[in-house]
Amino acid sequence: MCTSWLQSCCLQWRSWIRPLLILVYVLFVVIVVPLLIVNSVKDGFSRKDQLILIGGLFVLSAIPISIWQITQHVVHFTRPILQKHIIRILWMVPIYALNAWLSLLFPRHAIYMDSIRECYEAYVIYNFMKYLLNYLNLEMDLERTLEYKPPVRHF
Template structure:
């Protein structure tokens, strides 16, 4: 059978393997030449080691994405999974570029941080799609459950009504971070251009401190809503083991940071 766009599932994986090998043949000599040209210090060694990990992680992620595309049997679940898998190459490339050129780190980090918010949105979409497909009467199932009280530190707050109210507020609590994060990232970029950002300096005279506090509050509330959502629907979500998947997502964030 000839290689055409219609039967792309047949030849796409060999093509990706070939392109990866070509990239290795081209990039490794360039890296060695860069090491010889520059004085080999700690920064250069770190950049070279990061490049090795980049060449390892990107093809693994691409292969996982390709496997989903080739075996595209559950689009409503595989779409958010593919979006989440794109997080690894984006974060890897961002970290490598920022390590090589620290002066432009704030600009490439803007794209990375916006994608982090998009990943959390996709993860919530993955859980919602799974529950909707498997339990069409999910609201009725929630209404039949015992009343769920708030977790610490919101124990004193009135409990959300079981059913559609709790489902909506948990989703809204998670998705608010997907709006807050890109918004604060754009503000950070503007502050950097104006010279008032001062990243890493805990002082109330710069913008970075306020943005870090605002981002952390938003993220912690999103995590709280996600944990509450899981606690209420633990039995229904157990087949897809969402805790391990979400921990993997957060590990990508922390390790690359």
């Protein structure tokens, strides 16, 4: 009984994943924003606290937009050859936003977080190139088309 319900629920994940993400985000905001404000007021609301609070607000606005787009691509996974690269590229937004905000919180550890971000950025560039190549090969046989075209004269 329980396993069949669990199986049917897992098979219909597309219907409940978006409301679940919204619920998790709202709970996160309800918990984190008051903690940030209380911590800032307790310390006297210094310039650094203002930076952290403002940066946190921008992170809290950038991440859900990006996660929503990623979720939309996963739910409507109609062109996997292209969409898997798009999803990997879209993950750059939360990684970059969290990296910048955590670097404000922990400036001594910023170099390590920047190194991780730089590695992922290289991976995103690779995925962008793969996306372009896959897109061009889907629309036409790129190598064959370029082979039969005459050379371009630049001067």
